Amino acid sequence: MSDASQGLRLYNTLTRTKEDFVAIDPRNVRMYVCGPTVYDFAHIGNARPVIVFDVLFRLLRHLYGETHVTYVRNITDVDDKINARALRDFGGEIASGTLSLNEAIRRVTEKTADQFHNDVAVLGCLEPTVEPRATEFVEPRADGKADMISLIQSLIARGHAYVAAGEVLFDTASMPDYGQLSKRNLDEQQAGARVAVDAHKKNPQDFVLWKLSSPEEPGWNSPWGRGRPGWHIECSAMSAAYLGEVFDIHGGGLDLIFPHHENEIAQSRCAHGTDVMANIWMHNGFLQVEGQKMSKSLGNFYSINELLETQTFGGRKWPGEVLRLAMLMTHYREPIDFSVRKLEEAENTLRKWKRAADLAPAAGQLPVEVIEALSDDLATYAAFQVLTQLAGEAVDGNDAAASLKASLLFLGFDVASADIDKGGVAKAIANRLALIAAKNWAEADRIRDELLAQGVQLKDGKDPVTGERITTWEVKR
Numbered sequence: 001m002s003d004a005s006q007g008l009r010l011y012n013t014l015t016r017t018k019e020d021f022v023a024i025d026p027r028n029v030r031m032y033v034c035g036p037t038v039y040d041f042a043h044i045g046n047a048r049p050v051i052v053f054d055v056l057f058r059l060l061r062h063l064y065g066e067t068h069v070t071y072v073r074n075i076t077d078v079d080d081k082i083n084a085r086a087l088r089d090f091g092g093e094i095a096s097g098t099l100s101l102n103e104a105i106r107r108v109t110e111k112t113a114d115q116f117h118n119d120v121a122v123l124g125c126l127e128p129t130v131e132p133r134a135t136e137f138v139e140p141r142a143d144g145k146a147d148m149i150s151l152i153q154s155l156i157a158r159g160h161a162y163v164a165a166g167e168v169l170f171d172t173a174s175m176p177d178y179g180q181l182s183k184r185n186l187d188e189q190q191a192g193a194r195v196a197v198d199a200h201k202k203n204p205q206d207f208v209l210w211k212l213s214s215p216e217e218p219g220w221n222s223p224w225g226r227g228r229p230g231w232h233i234e235c236s237a238m239s240a241a242y243l244g245e246v247f248d249i250h251g252g253g254l255d256l257i258f259p260h261h262e263n264e265i266a267q268s269r270c271a272h273g274t275d276v277m278a279n280i281w282m283h284n285g286f287l288q289v290e291g292q293k294m295s296k297s298l299g300n301f302y303s304i305n306e307l308l309e310t311q312t313f314g315g316r317k318w319p320g321e322v323l324r325l326a327m328l329m330t331h332y333r334e335p336i337d338f339s340v341r342k343l344e345e346a347e348n349t350l351r352k353w354k355r356a357a358d359l360a361p362a363a364g365q366l367p368v369e370v371i372e373a374l375s376d377d378l379a380t381y382a383a384f385q386v387l388t389q390l391a392g393e394a395v396d397g398n399d400a401a402a403s404l405k406a407s408l409l410f411l412g413f414d415v416a417s418a419d420i421d422k423g424g425v426a427k428a429i430a431n432r433l434a435l436i437a438a439k440n441w442a443e444a445d446r447i448r449d450e451l452l453a454q455g456v457q458l459k460d461g462k463d464p465v466t467g468e469r470i471t472t473w474e475v476k477r
Contacts (some may be wrong), residue, residue, distance in 0.1 A: 122320035364402025
């Protein structure tokens with residue numbers, strides 16, 4: 001299928017217009033989305049971009065083929081908030097010398113990253129093609145992929161960065177069109193809450209590429225001393241490592257436009273000498289909770305895991321697919337008011353769809369109307385109108401139920417599991433865990449492969465409290 005026939009239109013934050021999407025290489029459509037900083041469990045605001053860009057990932061795979069899309073979503077595992085959390089949780093062990101700061105940081109990031117993976121799997125999200133960790137891309141790599149230190153060296157050599165007071169800073173004045181994404185003109189910018197003001201900066205808007213680390217802080221050796229990277233350079237390195245100097249789509253939340261994405265563009269373009277970093281920039285809207293900004297001080301700050309596993313929101317636990325639908329009922333670029341009422345509406349809608357889909361023994365043809373709706377800048381509401389129409393027609397005994405089931409599966413909703421013996425899966429998982437404990441790897445692998453052949457994909461992880469191995473499962477989509 002030629003790229004010109006795809007019919008996909010996406011809103012580009014860079015141009016403030018909806019554009020025809022034309023892949024740089026239709027054989028390898030490339031997308032990067034900023035992932036979580038794993039200092040704490042992901043909150044429901046973090047869930048929105050994960051769900052939104054999962055839908056786009058699914059759509060791109062449908063249009064171009066599953067093997068022709070590369071989706072990179074990073075894990076930020078070096079950050080001052082992570083350092084602070086490690087000191088908070090393991091301060092006693094660090095002070096006594098029984099645990100190093102680096103070991104404490106690793107414990108924090110492993111626990112929170114594992115929980116993030118478990119949570120987003122329950123939300124029905126596919127795994128990205130690649131999920132790099134920031135700490136793996138600080139120093140020059142044996143495989144020659146892009147790294148942060150080399151990018152910073154290139155920026156200095158090209159006259160776009162300078163060393164001052166032990167830091168390496170990006171010189172925003174060296175880039176005449178800095179601010180295109182956020183439409184901020186350097187002359188008009190005022191230093192404020194999101195722009196750190198320091199005496200050693202040439203301009204208040206200059207931002208840190210590298211900062212020195214104290215002996216008590218994590219650090220890497222560099223030409224500028226032992227230190228650690230700034231936040232923005234991480235994504236420039238990881239995107240270049242897997243997607244190249246210029247790629248198709250860069251996504252994230254609206255709050256990342258400035259300064260994070262603006263500074264990513266500046267670093268990447270100036271280091272590589274390119275006109276753009278990504279052709280399309282996509283941003284999902286903000287999230288409120290019951291009409292108020294989500295805030296710990298207001299008591300309305302919820303992690304994904306709390307919604308899934310506790311009764312703190314609306315007095316009950318919420319299924320992952322209900323959270324998913326509630327997020328998608330509002331167009332991704334619009335602000336969303338996350339409320340108990342919205343979740344109840346999503347649950348009722350999903351129940352009606354599933355009842356209708358269950359009238360079909362198997363999934364049928366994916367309706368072209370669903371793809372057409374999603375191809376119009378992810379118009380999920382229009383796609384859901386098609387699903388509601390199919391649900392109404394399904395009782396007439398035509399092919400609508402099969403098409404509805406195909407649509408639900410495509411959008412990441414778990415309808416296929418109704419045809420799976422859940423008790424049998426649970427028993428097989430228990431047997432496999434016993435075999436693993438007995439180190440009978442061959443037999444454990446056989447059970448895993450048998451389940452996969454039935455459409456059941458196992459996911460191994462660790463219990464965040466006990467550290468013991470746990471295994472979850474999902475329908476392979």
